[in-house]
Amino acid sequence: MRAWVLLSAVLSYLAGVGRQRTSLFSRKGFVYGTVGHPVKIYVELHQNSPILVCMDMNHASKETVDPTFLWIGPNENTLTGNSRINITNTGKLIVKDFLEGLSGLYTCTLSYKIIKAETQEENTIKKRYDFMIFAYREPDYSYHMAVRFTTKSCAGRYNGLLFRVLKKILDNLISDLSCHVIEPSYKCHSVKIPDHDFIYELFIAFQVNPFAPGWKSVCHESADCEDTTNHNILKARDRIEEFFWRQAFILYHHFNKTVPAMHFVDHSFQVIRVDNCRPGFGKNEGLHSNCATCCVVCSPGTFSPDVNVTCQICVSVHAYGATSCP
Known part of the structure:
Protein backbone atom coordinates (compact mmCIF):
# COMPACT_ATOMS: atom_id res chain seq x y z
CA MET A 1 0.00 0.00 0.00
CA GLU A 138 0.68 6.93 -13.35
CA PRO A 139 3.29 4.78 -15.13
CA ASP A 140 2.45 2.95 -18.32
CA TYR A 141 2.40 -0.79 -17.73
CA SER A 142 3.85 -3.42 -20.00
CA TYR A 143 4.62 -7.06 -19.29
CA HIS A 144 7.65 -9.23 -19.91
CA MET A 145 6.55 -12.84 -20.37
CA ALA A 146 8.38 -16.13 -20.80
CA VAL A 147 7.20 -19.64 -21.65
CA ARG A 148 8.78 -22.94 -22.65
CA PHE A 149 7.82 -25.55 -25.24
CA THR A 150 9.28 -28.99 -25.78
CA THR A 151 10.65 -29.80 -29.23
CA LYS A 152 12.21 -32.74 -31.04
CA SER A 153 15.50 -31.06 -31.76
CA CYS A 154 17.22 -27.70 -31.68
CA ALA A 155 17.72 -28.01 -35.45
CA GLY A 156 15.09 -27.76 -38.13
CA ARG A 157 12.47 -25.31 -39.33
CA TYR A 158 9.65 -26.37 -37.03
CA ASN A 159 11.00 -24.40 -34.09
CA GLY A 160 10.86 -21.15 -36.00
CA LEU A 161 7.43 -22.04 -37.36
CA LEU A 162 6.06 -22.66 -33.86
CA PHE A 163 7.54 -19.37 -32.70
CA ARG A 164 5.91 -17.38 -35.52
CA VAL A 165 2.55 -19.10 -35.13
CA LEU A 166 2.54 -18.50 -31.40
CA LYS A 167 3.26 -14.79 -31.85
CA LYS A 168 0.47 -14.48 -34.40
CA ILE A 169 -2.00 -16.24 -32.08
CA LEU A 170 -1.12 -13.95 -29.18
CA ASP A 171 -1.34 -10.82 -31.30
CA ASN A 172 -4.79 -11.85 -32.54
CA LEU A 173 -5.85 -12.63 -28.99
CA ILE A 174 -5.21 -9.06 -27.79
CA SER A 175 -5.55 -6.97 -30.95
CA ASP A 176 -8.96 -5.56 -29.96
CA LEU A 177 -7.30 -4.10 -26.85
CA SER A 178 -4.79 -2.13 -28.95
CA CYS A 179 -2.05 -4.28 -27.43
CA HIS A 180 0.60 -6.29 -29.25
CA VAL A 181 3.61 -8.53 -28.78
CA ILE A 182 7.00 -6.88 -29.20
CA GLU A 183 10.63 -8.00 -28.89
CA PRO A 184 9.86 -11.72 -29.27
CA SER A 185 12.80 -14.11 -29.12
CA TYR A 186 13.55 -17.76 -28.53
CA LYS A 187 16.47 -20.08 -27.90
CA CYS A 188 16.65 -23.84 -27.87
CA HIS A 189 18.37 -25.65 -24.99
CA SER A 190 18.90 -29.23 -23.89
CA VAL A 191 17.44 -29.84 -20.45
CA LYS A 192 18.23 -32.69 -18.09
CA ILE A 193 15.13 -33.81 -16.21
CA PRO A 194 15.69 -35.69 -12.91
CA ASP A 195 15.44 -39.46 -13.48
CA HIS A 196 15.04 -38.87 -17.23
CA ASP A 197 17.20 -38.34 -20.25
CA PHE A 198 17.91 -34.99 -21.92
CA ILE A 199 15.03 -33.23 -23.67
CA TYR A 200 15.02 -30.19 -25.92
CA GLU A 201 13.03 -27.10 -25.02
CA LEU A 202 12.37 -23.73 -26.62
CA PHE A 203 12.79 -20.85 -24.18
CA ILE A 204 10.48 -18.15 -25.56
CA ALA A 205 10.38 -14.55 -24.29
CA PHE A 206 8.34 -11.55 -25.40
CA GLN A 207 6.87 -8.28 -24.17
CA VAL A 208 3.21 -7.29 -24.25
CA ASN A 209 2.82 -3.60 -24.98
CA PRO A 210 -0.34 -1.40 -24.94
CA PHE A 211 0.73 0.83 -27.83
CA ALA A 212 -0.15 -1.12 -30.94
CA PRO A 213 -0.68 1.00 -34.09
CA GLY A 214 -3.79 3.11 -33.61
CA TRP A 215 -3.73 2.87 -29.81
CA LYS A 216 -4.68 6.53 -29.36
CA SER A 217 -8.14 5.80 -30.73
CA VAL A 218 -9.01 4.05 -27.45
CA CYS A 219 -8.44 7.26 -25.49
CA HIS A 220 -11.61 8.89 -26.81
CA GLU A 221 -9.94 12.32 -26.92
CA SER A 222 -9.02 12.10 -23.25
CA ALA A 223 -6.14 14.31 -22.14
CA ASP A 224 -4.57 11.35 -20.39
CA CYS A 225 -4.75 7.74 -21.44
CA GLU A 226 -2.94 5.80 -18.71
CA ASP A 227 -6.13 4.55 -17.13
CA THR A 228 -7.37 3.18 -20.45
CA THR A 229 -4.09 1.69 -21.66
CA ASN A 230 -3.29 0.20 -18.27
CA HIS A 231 -6.78 -1.31 -18.07
CA ASN A 232 -6.31 -2.83 -21.53
CA ILE A 233 -2.87 -4.22 -20.81
CA LEU A 234 -4.19 -5.89 -17.65
CA LYS A 235 -6.91 -7.55 -19.72
CA ALA A 236 -4.30 -8.61 -22.28
CA ARG A 237 -2.17 -10.14 -19.53
CA ASP A 238 -5.15 -12.09 -18.21
CA ARG A 239 -6.07 -13.39 -21.67
CA ILE A 240 -2.55 -14.60 -22.37
CA GLU A 241 -2.30 -16.19 -18.94
CA GLU A 242 -5.57 -18.02 -19.57
CA PHE A 243 -4.37 -19.10 -23.01
CA PHE A 244 -1.34 -20.89 -21.56
CA TRP A 245 -3.37 -22.32 -18.70
CA ARG A 246 -5.65 -23.88 -21.31
CA GLN A 247 -2.62 -25.33 -23.08
CA ALA A 248 -1.73 -27.16 -19.89
CA PHE A 249 -5.34 -28.25 -19.38
CA ILE A 250 -5.59 -29.64 -22.92
CA LEU A 251 -2.29 -31.46 -22.53
CA TYR A 252 -3.42 -33.30 -19.41
CA HIS A 253 -7.05 -33.93 -20.33
CA HIS A 254 -7.13 -34.46 -24.09
CA PHE A 255 -4.04 -36.57 -24.63
CA ASN A 256 -3.66 -40.03 -23.19
CA LYS A 257 -0.24 -41.60 -23.45
CA THR A 258 0.57 -40.01 -26.79
CA VAL A 259 1.90 -36.52 -26.14
CA PRO A 260 2.85 -34.23 -29.05
CA ALA A 261 6.55 -33.74 -29.47
CA MET A 262 6.06 -29.96 -29.34
CA HIS A 263 3.89 -28.85 -26.44
CA PHE A 264 3.67 -26.22 -23.73
CA VAL A 265 5.68 -27.00 -20.59
CA ASP A 266 3.31 -26.77 -17.64
CA HIS A 267 4.14 -24.11 -15.00
CA SER A 268 6.70 -22.49 -17.29
CA PHE A 269 4.67 -19.33 -17.87
CA GLN A 270 6.24 -16.32 -16.14
CA VAL A 271 5.15 -12.68 -16.16
CA ILE A 272 6.78 -9.53 -14.78
CA ARG A 273 5.25 -6.06 -14.90
CA VAL A 274 7.47 -3.28 -16.23
CA ASP A 275 6.68 0.40 -15.62
CA ASN A 276 7.56 3.15 -18.06
CA CYS A 277 7.19 6.92 -17.75
CA ARG A 278 6.16 9.28 -20.53
CA PRO A 279 8.74 11.82 -21.83
CA GLY A 280 9.28 14.59 -19.30
CA PHE A 281 8.52 12.31 -16.35
CA GLY A 282 10.51 9.83 -14.30
CA LYS A 283 10.77 7.97 -11.02
CA ASN A 284 13.10 9.03 -8.22
CA GLU A 285 12.55 7.27 -4.93
CA GLY A 286 15.19 9.36 -3.17
CA LEU A 287 13.74 12.73 -4.19
CA HIS A 288 10.10 11.68 -4.21
CA SER A 289 9.93 8.96 -1.58
CA ASN A 290 6.32 9.83 -0.86
CA CYS A 291 5.36 9.17 -4.46
CA ALA A 292 7.93 6.48 -5.25
CA THR A 293 5.67 4.53 -7.60
CA CYS A 294 4.64 7.68 -9.52
CA CYS A 295 6.08 9.11 -12.69
CA VAL A 296 6.88 12.61 -11.38
CA VAL A 297 7.61 15.56 -13.64
CA CYS A 298 11.34 16.06 -14.28
CA SER A 299 12.67 18.98 -12.23
CA PRO A 300 14.85 21.80 -13.62
CA GLY A 301 18.29 20.44 -14.34
CA THR A 302 16.92 17.14 -15.60
CA PHE A 303 15.04 15.79 -18.62
CA SER A 304 13.57 12.58 -20.00
CA PRO A 305 13.38 12.17 -23.79
CA ASP A 306 11.76 8.74 -23.99
CA VAL A 307 9.63 6.19 -22.19
CA ASN A 308 12.29 5.40 -19.64
CA VAL A 309 11.83 5.48 -15.88
CA THR A 310 14.38 8.09 -14.83
CA CYS A 311 15.14 11.75 -15.53
CA GLN A 312 18.65 12.44 -16.82
CA ILE A 313 20.85 15.34 -15.71
CA CYS A 314 21.08 18.41 -17.97
CA VAL A 315 22.23 21.64 -16.29
CA SER A 316 20.90 23.83 -19.12
CA VAL A 317 17.28 22.81 -18.46
CA HIS A 318 15.43 25.43 -16.43
CA ALA A 319 11.83 24.25 -16.69
CA TYR A 320 9.79 21.34 -15.39
CA GLY A 321 8.90 18.49 -17.71
CA ALA A 322 11.76 18.87 -20.18
CA THR A 323 11.96 16.22 -22.90
CA SER A 324 15.30 17.26 -24.37
CA CYS A 325 18.63 18.77 -23.33
CA PRO A 326 19.34 22.00 -25.25
Whole structure:
Protein backbone atom coordinates (compact mmCIF):
# COMPACT_ATOMS: atom_id res chain seq x y z
CA MET A 1 0.00 0.00 0.00
CA ARG A 2 1.39 3.43 -0.90
CA ALA A 3 2.70 5.48 2.00
CA TRP A 4 1.10 8.70 0.77
CA VAL A 5 -2.60 9.10 1.31
CA LEU A 6 -4.73 8.87 -1.82
CA LEU A 7 -7.32 11.58 -1.45
CA SER A 8 -9.78 11.02 -4.24
CA ALA A 9 -12.28 9.60 -1.76
CA VAL A 10 -11.80 12.40 0.75
CA LEU A 11 -12.16 15.10 -1.89
CA SER A 12 -14.86 13.46 -3.97
CA TYR A 13 -17.32 16.17 -3.05
CA LEU A 14 -15.22 18.70 -4.93
CA ALA A 15 -16.07 18.67 -8.63
CA GLY A 16 -13.17 17.73 -10.84
CA VAL A 17 -10.74 16.93 -8.05
CA GLY A 18 -8.35 14.11 -8.96
CA ARG A 19 -5.68 12.26 -7.02
CA GLN A 20 -3.14 14.11 -4.91
CA ARG A 21 -0.52 12.85 -2.49
CA THR A 22 0.82 14.62 0.58
CA SER A 23 1.12 14.03 4.32
CA LEU A 24 -0.53 17.09 5.82
CA PHE A 25 -4.15 16.84 4.72
CA SER A 26 -6.74 17.74 7.30
CA ARG A 27 -10.00 15.91 7.69
CA LYS A 28 -11.60 18.48 5.39
CA GLY A 29 -9.09 17.81 2.64
CA PHE A 30 -7.05 20.98 3.15
CA VAL A 31 -3.25 21.14 3.11
CA TYR A 32 -1.71 23.35 5.78
CA GLY A 33 1.71 24.95 5.70
CA THR A 34 4.63 24.40 8.05
CA VAL A 35 6.94 27.26 8.99
CA GLY A 36 10.49 26.58 7.86
CA HIS A 37 9.67 23.33 6.11
CA PRO A 38 8.32 23.05 2.53
CA VAL A 39 5.34 20.76 2.17
CA LYS A 40 5.62 18.41 -0.83
CA ILE A 41 2.44 17.78 -2.78
CA TYR A 42 1.91 15.55 -5.83
CA VAL A 43 -0.98 16.33 -8.16
CA GLU A 44 -2.05 14.03 -10.96
CA LEU A 45 -1.71 15.61 -14.39
CA HIS A 46 -4.88 17.37 -15.63
CA GLN A 47 -6.52 17.14 -12.22
CA ASN A 48 -7.12 19.83 -9.60
CA SER A 49 -4.70 20.41 -6.76
CA PRO A 50 -5.83 20.03 -3.17
CA ILE A 51 -6.80 23.20 -1.28
CA LEU A 52 -3.67 24.88 0.06
CA VAL A 53 -4.17 26.92 3.24
CA CYS A 54 -1.94 29.91 3.98
CA MET A 55 -1.71 28.93 7.65
CA ASP A 56 -0.37 26.16 9.80
CA MET A 57 -2.85 23.97 11.62
CA ASN A 58 -2.15 25.73 14.93
CA HIS A 59 -3.09 29.16 13.57
CA ALA A 60 -6.09 27.77 11.73
CA SER A 61 -7.59 26.68 15.04
CA LYS A 62 -7.39 30.19 16.54
CA GLU A 63 -8.75 33.61 15.66
CA THR A 64 -6.54 35.79 13.49
CA VAL A 65 -6.78 39.60 13.47
CA ASP A 66 -6.63 41.47 10.15
CA PRO A 67 -5.06 38.67 8.19
CA THR A 68 -3.74 39.28 4.68
CA PHE A 69 -2.37 36.68 2.30
CA LEU A 70 0.16 37.03 -0.51
CA TRP A 71 0.71 34.06 -2.80
CA ILE A 72 3.79 33.86 -5.02
CA GLY A 73 4.09 31.10 -7.62
CA PRO A 74 6.99 29.43 -9.40
CA ASN A 75 9.69 31.79 -10.71
CA GLU A 76 8.57 34.45 -8.21
CA ASN A 77 5.41 35.19 -10.21
CA THR A 78 2.44 36.77 -8.47
CA LEU A 79 -0.53 34.45 -8.86
CA THR A 80 -2.94 36.81 -10.55
CA GLY A 81 -4.53 36.78 -13.98
CA ASN A 82 -4.24 33.02 -14.39
CA SER A 83 -7.53 31.26 -15.08
CA ARG A 84 -6.16 28.04 -13.56
CA ILE A 85 -5.39 29.71 -10.20
CA ASN A 86 -8.17 30.31 -7.70
CA ILE A 87 -7.36 32.19 -4.47
CA THR A 88 -10.09 32.87 -1.90
CA ASN A 89 -10.25 35.90 0.36
CA THR A 90 -9.31 33.62 3.26
CA GLY A 91 -6.00 32.70 1.68
CA LYS A 92 -6.89 29.29 0.26
CA LEU A 93 -5.43 28.36 -3.11
CA ILE A 94 -6.40 25.70 -5.63
CA VAL A 95 -4.82 25.08 -9.04
CA LYS A 96 -7.17 23.71 -11.68
CA ASP A 97 -6.24 21.32 -14.50
CA PHE A 98 -2.68 20.94 -13.25
CA LEU A 99 0.03 20.83 -15.94
CA GLU A 100 3.76 20.09 -15.92
CA GLY A 101 4.67 23.77 -16.16
CA LEU A 102 2.66 24.63 -13.05
CA SER A 103 5.02 22.55 -10.92
CA GLY A 104 7.33 24.35 -8.56
CA LEU A 105 7.51 26.37 -5.36
CA TYR A 106 4.34 28.11 -4.17
CA THR A 107 4.92 30.54 -1.30
CA CYS A 108 2.33 32.29 0.82
CA THR A 109 3.06 35.06 3.32
CA LEU A 110 0.53 35.47 6.09
CA SER A 111 0.43 38.86 7.79
CA TYR A 112 -1.68 39.45 10.88
CA LYS A 113 -1.81 41.67 13.95
CA ILE A 114 -1.33 41.08 17.62
CA ILE A 115 -3.09 43.73 19.71
CA LYS A 116 -2.34 44.40 23.36
CA ALA A 117 -5.71 44.75 25.03
CA GLU A 118 -4.62 47.27 27.67
CA THR A 119 -2.81 49.69 25.31
CA GLN A 120 -4.30 48.83 21.90
CA GLU A 121 -0.73 48.64 20.64
CA GLU A 122 -0.52 46.73 17.36
CA ASN A 123 2.28 44.52 16.15
CA THR A 124 2.30 43.00 12.67
CA ILE A 125 3.50 39.39 12.41
CA LYS A 126 4.49 37.70 9.18
CA LYS A 127 4.83 34.00 8.56
CA ARG A 128 5.92 32.27 5.34
CA TYR A 129 4.67 28.91 4.15
CA ASP A 130 6.24 26.99 1.25
CA PHE A 131 4.52 24.32 -0.82
CA MET A 132 6.46 22.30 -3.41
CA ILE A 133 3.94 21.01 -5.94
CA PHE A 134 4.85 18.38 -8.53
CA ALA A 135 2.77 17.07 -11.41
CA TYR A 136 2.73 13.30 -11.67
CA ARG A 137 1.13 10.64 -13.81
CA GLU A 138 0.68 6.93 -13.35
CA PRO A 139 3.29 4.78 -15.13
CA ASP A 140 2.45 2.95 -18.32
CA TYR A 141 2.40 -0.79 -17.73
CA SER A 142 3.85 -3.42 -20.00
CA TYR A 143 4.62 -7.06 -19.29
CA HIS A 144 7.65 -9.23 -19.91
CA MET A 145 6.55 -12.84 -20.37
CA ALA A 146 8.38 -16.13 -20.80
CA VAL A 147 7.20 -19.64 -21.65
CA ARG A 148 8.78 -22.94 -22.65
CA PHE A 149 7.82 -25.55 -25.24
CA THR A 150 9.28 -28.99 -25.78
CA THR A 151 10.65 -29.80 -29.23
CA LYS A 152 12.21 -32.74 -31.04
CA SER A 153 15.50 -31.06 -31.76
CA CYS A 154 17.22 -27.70 -31.68
CA ALA A 155 17.72 -28.01 -35.45
CA GLY A 156 15.09 -27.76 -38.13
CA ARG A 157 12.47 -25.31 -39.33
CA TYR A 158 9.65 -26.37 -37.03
CA ASN A 159 11.00 -24.40 -34.09
CA GLY A 160 10.86 -21.15 -36.00
CA LEU A 161 7.43 -22.04 -37.36
CA LEU A 162 6.06 -22.66 -33.86
CA PHE A 163 7.54 -19.37 -32.70
CA ARG A 164 5.91 -17.38 -35.52
CA VAL A 165 2.55 -19.10 -35.13
CA LEU A 166 2.54 -18.50 -31.40
CA LYS A 167 3.26 -14.79 -31.85
CA LYS A 168 0.47 -14.48 -34.40
CA ILE A 169 -2.00 -16.24 -32.08
CA LEU A 170 -1.12 -13.95 -29.18
CA ASP A 171 -1.34 -10.82 -31.30
CA ASN A 172 -4.79 -11.85 -32.54
CA LEU A 173 -5.85 -12.63 -28.99
CA ILE A 174 -5.21 -9.06 -27.79
CA SER A 175 -5.55 -6.97 -30.95
CA ASP A 176 -8.96 -5.56 -29.96
CA LEU A 177 -7.30 -4.10 -26.85
CA SER A 178 -4.79 -2.13 -28.95
CA CYS A 179 -2.05 -4.28 -27.43
CA HIS A 180 0.60 -6.29 -29.25
CA VAL A 181 3.61 -8.53 -28.78
CA ILE A 182 7.00 -6.88 -29.20
CA GLU A 183 10.63 -8.00 -28.89
CA PRO A 184 9.86 -11.72 -29.27
CA SER A 185 12.80 -14.11 -29.12
CA TYR A 186 13.55 -17.76 -28.53
CA LYS A 187 16.47 -20.08 -27.90
CA CYS A 188 16.65 -23.84 -27.87
CA HIS A 189 18.37 -25.65 -24.99
CA SER A 190 18.90 -29.23 -23.89
CA VAL A 191 17.44 -29.84 -20.45
CA LYS A 192 18.23 -32.69 -18.09
CA ILE A 193 15.13 -33.81 -16.21
CA PRO A 194 15.69 -35.69 -12.91
CA ASP A 195 15.44 -39.46 -13.48
CA HIS A 196 15.04 -38.87 -17.23
CA ASP A 197 17.20 -38.34 -20.25
CA PHE A 198 17.91 -34.99 -21.92
CA ILE A 199 15.03 -33.23 -23.67
CA TYR A 200 15.02 -30.19 -25.92
CA GLU A 201 13.03 -27.10 -25.02
CA LEU A 202 12.37 -23.73 -26.62
CA PHE A 203 12.79 -20.85 -24.18
CA ILE A 204 10.48 -18.15 -25.56
CA ALA A 205 10.38 -14.55 -24.29
CA PHE A 206 8.34 -11.55 -25.40
CA GLN A 207 6.87 -8.28 -24.17
CA VAL A 208 3.21 -7.29 -24.25
CA ASN A 209 2.82 -3.60 -24.98
CA PRO A 210 -0.34 -1.40 -24.94
CA PHE A 211 0.73 0.83 -27.83
CA ALA A 212 -0.15 -1.12 -30.94
CA PRO A 213 -0.68 1.00 -34.09
CA GLY A 214 -3.79 3.11 -33.61
CA TRP A 215 -3.73 2.87 -29.81
CA LYS A 216 -4.68 6.53 -29.36
CA SER A 217 -8.14 5.80 -30.73
CA VAL A 218 -9.01 4.05 -27.45
CA CYS A 219 -8.44 7.26 -25.49
CA HIS A 220 -11.61 8.89 -26.81
CA GLU A 221 -9.94 12.32 -26.92
CA SER A 222 -9.02 12.10 -23.25
CA ALA A 223 -6.14 14.31 -22.14
CA ASP A 224 -4.57 11.35 -20.39
CA CYS A 225 -4.75 7.74 -21.44
CA GLU A 226 -2.94 5.80 -18.71
CA ASP A 227 -6.13 4.55 -17.13
CA THR A 228 -7.37 3.18 -20.45
CA THR A 229 -4.09 1.69 -21.66
CA ASN A 230 -3.29 0.20 -18.27
CA HIS A 231 -6.78 -1.31 -18.07
CA ASN A 232 -6.31 -2.83 -21.53
CA ILE A 233 -2.87 -4.22 -20.81
CA LEU A 234 -4.19 -5.89 -17.65
CA LYS A 235 -6.91 -7.55 -19.72
CA ALA A 236 -4.30 -8.61 -22.28
CA ARG A 237 -2.17 -10.14 -19.53
CA ASP A 238 -5.15 -12.09 -18.21
CA ARG A 239 -6.07 -13.39 -21.67
CA ILE A 240 -2.55 -14.60 -22.37
CA GLU A 241 -2.30 -16.19 -18.94
CA GLU A 242 -5.57 -18.02 -19.57
CA PHE A 243 -4.37 -19.10 -23.01
CA PHE A 244 -1.34 -20.89 -21.56
CA TRP A 245 -3.37 -22.32 -18.70
CA ARG A 246 -5.65 -23.88 -21.31
CA GLN A 247 -2.62 -25.33 -23.08
CA ALA A 248 -1.73 -27.16 -19.89
CA PHE A 249 -5.34 -28.25 -19.38
CA ILE A 250 -5.59 -29.64 -22.92
CA LEU A 251 -2.29 -31.46 -22.53
CA TYR A 252 -3.42 -33.30 -19.41
CA HIS A 253 -7.05 -33.93 -20.33
CA HIS A 254 -7.13 -34.46 -24.09
CA PHE A 255 -4.04 -36.57 -24.63
CA ASN A 256 -3.66 -40.03 -23.19
CA LYS A 257 -0.24 -41.60 -23.45
CA THR A 258 0.57 -40.01 -26.79
CA VAL A 259 1.90 -36.52 -26.14
CA PRO A 260 2.85 -34.23 -29.05
CA ALA A 261 6.55 -33.74 -29.47
CA MET A 262 6.06 -29.96 -29.34
CA HIS A 263 3.89 -28.85 -26.44
CA PHE A 264 3.67 -26.22 -23.73
CA VAL A 265 5.68 -27.00 -20.59
CA ASP A 266 3.31 -26.77 -17.64
CA HIS A 267 4.14 -24.11 -15.00
CA SER A 268 6.70 -22.49 -17.29
CA PHE A 269 4.67 -19.33 -17.87
CA GLN A 270 6.24 -16.32 -16.14
CA VAL A 271 5.15 -12.68 -16.16
CA ILE A 272 6.78 -9.53 -14.78
CA ARG A 273 5.25 -6.06 -14.90
CA VAL A 274 7.47 -3.28 -16.23
CA ASP A 275 6.68 0.40 -15.62
CA ASN A 276 7.56 3.15 -18.06
CA CYS A 277 7.19 6.92 -17.75
CA ARG A 278 6.16 9.28 -20.53
CA PRO A 279 8.74 11.82 -21.83
CA GLY A 280 9.28 14.59 -19.30
CA PHE A 281 8.52 12.31 -16.35
CA GLY A 282 10.51 9.83 -14.30
CA LYS A 283 10.77 7.97 -11.02
CA ASN A 284 13.10 9.03 -8.22
CA GLU A 285 12.55 7.27 -4.93
CA GLY A 286 15.19 9.36 -3.17
CA LEU A 287 13.74 12.73 -4.19
CA HIS A 288 10.10 11.68 -4.21
CA SER A 289 9.93 8.96 -1.58
CA ASN A 290 6.32 9.83 -0.86
CA CYS A 291 5.36 9.17 -4.46
CA ALA A 292 7.93 6.48 -5.25
CA THR A 293 5.67 4.53 -7.60
CA CYS A 294 4.64 7.68 -9.52
CA CYS A 295 6.08 9.11 -12.69
CA VAL A 296 6.88 12.61 -11.38
CA VAL A 297 7.61 15.56 -13.64
CA CYS A 298 11.34 16.06 -14.28
CA SER A 299 12.67 18.98 -12.23
CA PRO A 300 14.85 21.80 -13.62
CA GLY A 301 18.29 20.44 -14.34
CA THR A 302 16.92 17.14 -15.60
CA PHE A 303 15.04 15.79 -18.62
CA SER A 304 13.57 12.58 -20.00
CA PRO A 305 13.38 12.17 -23.79
CA ASP A 306 11.76 8.74 -23.99
CA VAL A 307 9.63 6.19 -22.19
CA ASN A 308 12.29 5.40 -19.64
CA VAL A 309 11.83 5.48 -15.88
CA THR A 310 14.38 8.09 -14.83
CA CYS A 311 15.14 11.75 -15.53
CA GLN A 312 18.65 12.44 -16.82
CA ILE A 313 20.85 15.34 -15.71
CA CYS A 314 21.08 18.41 -17.97
CA VAL A 315 22.23 21.64 -16.29
CA SER A 316 20.90 23.83 -19.12
CA VAL A 317 17.28 22.81 -18.46
CA HIS A 318 15.43 25.43 -16.43
CA ALA A 319 11.83 24.25 -16.69
CA TYR A 320 9.79 21.34 -15.39
CA GLY A 321 8.90 18.49 -17.71
CA ALA A 322 11.76 18.87 -20.18
CA THR A 323 11.96 16.22 -22.90
CA SER A 324 15.30 17.26 -24.37
CA CYS A 325 18.63 18.77 -23.33
CA PRO A 326 19.34 22.00 -25.25
